[in-house]
Amino acid sequence: MITVEGLRKEYGDFVAVENLSFSIGKGEIFGIVGPNGAGKTTTLKMLSGLVRPSRGTITMKGLDIGRDAVKIKSFLGFLPEESPLYEGMEVDDYLMFFAELYGVGKDVAGKRINDLLFDLSLNAGGKKIGDLSKGMKRKVAIARSLINDPDILIFDEPASGLDPMTSRYITDYVRSLREAGKTVIFSAHNLYQVESLCDNILILKNGRMVTLGTAARIREEFGKIQYRLEFRVDSAEDYGLAELKKAGDDYVIITNDISIINNTTKWVASKGGDIVEMRTIVPSLEEIFLELMGVELFVD
């Protein structure tokens, strides 16, 4: 559906995005994450044809964005990070206005607007856009990005800064778009959202790809699985295999070395003690992300 090769964007001497290559299949949800300034918005703007790449190619449905921008725009919906809305207009009129800009016929547009308002649970009750809540305004912007019934959606932080309920609603809505066969590319700061939603995740840092894959693959590649063993013995004075912590009457060790776990269970048995619990600790994508970005993590 989408192929990106050797994408680069320079602003003067500054390289905002460097040598990005990836492809996205039809019906996929593709997430882009990275710290502030990583190049997410720049990448999304290049994908949506708003910013011209300094180098590299983007093809969508076999069309080159440099040569066929107009055709591509007809099946593309873009939600910018901050979307200025016409505050003095009512939602229906606003959406109808954009439908006309896209050449959507009045009857089709009317039905589509009703469906969108219903699906997004957006009931403005005749209020002007300027008087709506932040979450409702975001929903209006999302509805606008869908007014031409695009196959490919590019959402820049669709749920950022919204209350958890609205954020959850938008996440569920994005999922329903995939079920309707749309391809969705979005950037986010909320890694839980990305992990629960995306088929593939691209992690960017300083404009470069750190990794790309499913959440499970990224976990496998970068996440250290740790083992946590909790046991009970009368005295642990002669235990010297790993650092011991106390949890009430019990002792706990956390290690990524399975042989330490095996030797500890033998030692516990030799002391006539009991194993209380043995489990693995799988790092969350958030923890892996922080580690990849060079932020130290503490496990307790």
Ligand SMILES: Nc1ncnc2c1ncn2[C@@H]1O[C@H](COP(=O)(O)OP(=O)(O)OP(=O)(O)O)[C@@H](O)[C@H]1O
């Ligand atoms: N028009 C521009 N002129 C000069 N530099 C720019 C321009 N647009 C973006 N940049 C720079 O490119 C880098 C990447 O910016 P971008 O907005 O793509 O990052 P981002 O990952 O979306 O960040 P955030 O999470 O803060 O939105 C930043 O250092 C930014 O200052």
